[in-house]
Amino acid sequence: MIELGNITKIYKMGKVEIYALRGITLSIKRGEIVSIIGASGSGKSTLLNVIGCLDRPTSGSYLFDGADVSRLNDNKLAEMRNKQLGFVFQEYNLLSRASALSNVELPLIYSGSRQKHKRAMEALERVGLAARAKHKPTELSGGERQRVAIARALVNNPALILADEPTGNLDSVAGAEIVSIFQQLHREGITVVVITHEMDVATKAQRIIRLVDGEIISDEKAT
């Protein structure tokens, strides 16, 4: 499903060039659940942003379902993010003034979908938060907020869910709930890529990719 070929990403800070990614070659198959681990600054978030079409690589090739993503313009990338991908962030990134339901409806607004309300409620049901639909994020616990964010990622039935430290701000109980939701999604056939630095989260995946200084140093099956 995802074929990365020799991806590099260079940030220019004034005259200094910083190599965030140095030649990443990686393939992820449909239906896999993969975790990416590494120290902060290892480039794992940059990698996730490239896979998630939020950022463009400096060089290298990226095929998504056989289509060349590096040739897509901004509008096509936005459509990719809207229809094919779902993002889950460490800081939830919910709109604080909108209800849980409105937050989940957001991707449907940009896809111009019908029955926004019904589909958003279904997504909230999948993460067990239908009862909290009218609450604002400030009225929800951290775990509940993250579940709203997952519902938002799910609502357009994406093929791939990308999560950047989804349990980073949560206690272990709430974190375990979130992990089990990802496992459930994986069982339903959705491809999941999770960035984490917690080994007990990483080991729940089928496959663990370890990054150091923008390079993959190991790619192995979880035990």
Added chain:
Amino acid sequence: MKLIDFFVIAIRALSANKLRSSLTMLGIIIGVGAVITLMSVGRGAEASVTSTFEQMGTNVLNVVPRSPEVEGFAGLSPRFAAPTLTLDDAEALGHIRSAAAVLPVNENFVQVTADGESKTAMIHGSTPEYLEVYNHSLALGQFIVDRDVASRDRVAVLGSEVAEDLFGFDNPIEQRVKMKGQRFTVIGVLEPKGGAMMGVSLDNIVVTPITTFQTRLFPQRTASGEDAVASISIKVASADAIDGVTEDAEAILKKRHRIADDEKNDFAIVSQEQVLGFVTQVTGVFTIFLGAIASISLLVASIGIMNIMLVSVTERTREIGVRKAVGAKRRDILLQFLLEAAMLSFVGGGIGVTGGWVLSRLISRVDVGGMTIHAVVSPDIVILAISVSVFIGLASGIYPAMRAARLNPIDALHYG
């Protein structure tokens, strides 16, 4: 993305910051309100001046003395122009074929008293043609006749306002009024005409025979010692004849005043149209000037909108990042912020139009020295003001909106 969703997002964003939104709108409200009010007052002044001139009759030429030495309109001012016209001049002008009526008029202000009531009115000394040339009609009694003029009778015809103020509901006919210590008999009352000329109501008037005016009330003589006439109005039979009558009148007066062809005239012939053109030019400039002053407040308001939109974009950087991460395109973000700015200015413009309209109505009720300015809020002013305010909203919203749309999603997500 559907249009309705854009509106929902914009309304939610604006109502989330009610105080800020309403203060921003206040700028537009004041700006548009000021434009509407001032423009309509200007238009109203224009309209009332024009209608006054039209009431005085069209196809009328006015002959007045002028000072040969002084240029332009100033030469017509009584301060420079010595009296040069006489009743004989008027009589001679009456022989022009296309002149329907010739009317010598002297005017002044006079205090009129009757039964202890007193009123200052404009007094016209004139002849029987007065009614025809000035478009007046008689409500009661009779008007001055040739015999009154010939025998310098102390008779007076009162304007409706004078009659009402002095006699109330009593019939003024055959009553006495006193002017400059002399008794006059009231022989008629004019129909109310409405309108005002230079701040004086056209109904606050007394008409006497011109000869009475010249000899008993306000004697004034020309250089050659004859009784002077302040102006001679010539009613022309048809609009086509105006040029011909003007030429004939000039030739006749030049001959009578012994003015050679290369000398400057000691009189001027001014058509009603010329005066009207001059006045509307002045009031038109006045209107534009008022509008321009009001536009400055609109400009300030637009800067206010741009400022608030820039603040709003910065504040909501993360929101923009989230929207982009879930699939918002540049165009979606651009339209979202543009619509917010346009709604601010459109709603503000609407309220401003209403406020300006109310203010114009109030101004129309205020009596300024006997004259009311009927402020006219015409549709073109409203359309102009609203489209200008929406244009301002869009123009001042486009830059902040473009900044929002151009944000890189990752930078936006990690902002702050």
